[in-house]
Amino acid sequence: MKKIIVGDSLVKCFGEGIEKRNVLDGVSVEVNEGEFVAVMGPSGSGKSTLMFALSGMDTIDGGKTVFDGKDISKISADELSEIRRTAMGFVFQQPTMLKHLNILDNIILPSMRDQRKHTASIVKKARALMNRVGIAELEQRDITQVSGGQLQRAGICRALMNSPKIIFGDEPTGALNSKSAQEIMDIFTEINNDGTAVMLVTHDALVAARTERVMFMRDGKVVSVLKLPRFTGLNMDDRVESITQRMREVGI
């Protein structure tokens, strides 16, 4: 199967002098086209840093990242921006929305950078996505006028606008109650079923249990990988159990 993203011996340092430490310590990871993976680990294990390094949002101090067959660790910031804009989608824990734009404008923002002429079709696509995640009626609302769950759905719509090859989620359900979290995970599962690769960084075994491969990180390294069968809605408890079992084994 074709690899959509490959991180090869990634190193990322923080601090200087004696305080210098490797948050990523030669990590190698890969995600296949259409794959659904999760990265788990305790705070400070480097899982979010890994996601920022893979997506080119942060520079790396060693190793290389190959996205869709292209080495992106040495390209310019502008080229990286273009890749993020056209081929990647992001969903963060906190809703990263611009305060002075309404929900619809926030969703279409990344697409409007290059396709201003096609505003009508972009708006049409955004409305379809909003309809799909159940927030169709909120498009003119300010971001302060909707709930956290609704905002996160808007965030997913924004991530999907440019039909990305991969969606990165950094604790996308971390700020939500369990009901909203499950609904958001349903949406991610659905997206993945449509063929988009999804990589989630999470603390939550319930979230990781939806994926087909879980990477466990500790001290800047991947210490274990757990393969799961594709999620069909069944055996949720077993999936969670095997994840927590592995967590205990690797001591995280």
Place this chain on the structure above:
Amino acid sequence: MYKKIIRNDILQSKLITITTVIFVTAAAMLVSLAAIVAVNLYGALDTLMTKAQTPHFMQMHAGEIDIERLTSFAQQHSNVEEFQVVEFLNLDGSQFTFGERSLASSVQDNGLSVQSRSFDYLLDLDGQVIQAADGEVYVPVGYMKDNVVKVGDRAVISGKEFTVAGFLRDSTMNSSLSASKRFLVSSNDYAHIKSQGHPEYLIEFRLKDLAELGAFETAYANAGLEMNGPTVTYALFRMMNAISDGMMVGVILLVSFLVVAIAFLCIRFTLLAKIEEDYREIGVMKAIGLRISDIKKIYLAKYAAIAAAGSILGFALSFVFKGLLLENIRLFMGESDHTALAYVLAIIGILLVFIAIVIYVNGVLKRFRHISAAEAIRFGSLQEKHTGARRITLSGSRLLNTNVFLGMKDVLSRKKLYATMLAVLVLSSFIMIVPQNLYNTISSKSFIGYMGIGSYDLRMQLSGNVDNFSEKVADITRAVQSDQAISQFAVLTTKTFRVKLRDGTEENIKIELGDHSIFPIAYTKGKAPAAENDIALSTLYADDMGYEVGDSMTLVMGDVEKKLIVSGIYSDITNGGKTAKAVFSDQSAGTMWSIVSAKLYDPALVAVKVKEYSETFDYTKTSDIDEYVKQTFGSTISAVKTASYVAIVVAIAITLLISMLFIRMLVAKDRYSIAVMNAFGYTSTDVKVQFISRSIFILIIGVLLGTILANTLGELLAGLVISSFGASTFEFTIDPISAYLLSPLLMAITVIIATLIGVAHVGHIKISNHIKE
């Protein structure tokens, strides 16, 4: 504790602290300078007028004089303390040569005098009464300033040789606004040259009670004594001496207000950004129970320290620069006795600046009250209200580029925040446009219309006391009439009449007779006199007498009374500002002078024509009107020109500095949204374009408002300056290319550069630092 907090804070924001200190320093320095110059001007003028014993009332007179009659009037009038008649031998400028230079082109009425007997002394530069020895000439101090003459120069006056022994201060004629200039020679030398010029007389009085001057003036006029010439009083001498430096004080004060305003703006957004930055800490301080006044003290202490440093620095700097500004006063008037008072006033002025800053900072800090501890700790930043502009959406507007749209939308959503920058841009365009408009106005050909001078190229003035006056005027008129190079000409004759006042008393009035439609001047109200019974009055005269357009006034011509209707009122600065114009013909009264003015087909020929006419008619004073204006107002015009350049530089500097600091603050404030944009694929160039769009959007509004304000409020303010020249109402003469194209372009370039500097580090904002959980 405060010391430590202030030190840390200042070290963290060096650039902004330095900028604020600079503005406070400039404001303090200017206020201090204004106080020092004002007190010195007052003091030096007082000293000069006391030492020179300036006359309280002076009547200039050309023609026959009856000294005995005057003496008996002085003896009989109870208020007269001293009386004297001083001779002034009016010589043509060409009769004066200093080294290689002649005063032929001087428009001043240069003449010789001897030292006065009992008052109105001509003083040397040490303030002592000069006694000129034979062969010595003392030159008015104005010529020293122009570098025309040096002490020790050889001088030739009407063929007789002199040595320039020094310069003199003349409390009555120092000012460039005074047309006559007295050169001092010994009595012997004066007697030697006397036959070669036309003596004029300065009939001078000093009164026991200056408050009764008005009554004395009336008594003099009613006594029917000599008055063929201007009348000048003590207050007018004082005003003429003080006007140029007084205006400087006014301008300095005005500029210092602007600088204080800019310092306020600078403080405002620095402080607001600082509050934003410290939001969480302020919340924590509030939550752990610190009182608002305690928290405020920490911030207030920093600005009190900045204000104190600026004030002390400003005071010190004012000592460095005061010499420069006092130069003119020292030269023309000498030293002041009020040094201590000057410093006391300067310190009071600076204290006012200091207090104003502290009060202002205190006012800005009032918003601490509205900070909710819970919100501050939870969000860590001010939850801005995004008001208005909700209807303008990215999805709904198809016209603009996305980055441009986002920039404009941001401005519209946070109007209050951008008001600071808008205010700076409005102010800068105002500062930039008003002085250049003022310069364009007073240097334009039409402006002389506001000064009571028509738009012609050359003027020939013939004094009424020359022999065969009427024939000479007729000769000139014939010559002008047959001159192919002259397109238009007018002959205006000024005569003295008696006017009957409303209370029945009579007074002298100088009326310029002739056709006033040929070279029209600007009328404040009404129009030029056209009919036989029309009369137009100067503003000063109309105000004095309480006449309005449409009122009637009565002239007494021998036994006959002539009724005239006031047709118009105009601004005038010539002849002391009190003049009148009419068209009726008259053969009776004594002529004071005639002016033949002419316009050329080709104005380039003016120098040739001036030379030709002054050679042909050597008894007239022929001058190029531009030269006339230049010599009368040249220094003022060039000062305003310099000021307008300085204003442009200042405006650009302010715009650059404040915009740059503002944008930097904005980048710091918006680092989160910048990170979000970057995360979703907007490049740092996109972000820069958004910031430039914000700047340009505000710039357009700012320049528009600034230009409107400059043409309304600015015109009003400039009007105050111009009214000191004697013009009462005026309109800006605007150079559209400079005011509406070049200035805004300059502002735009500056703002774009400032924005680019301000956003230079946008690329360094790490997405992970701001988005990471």
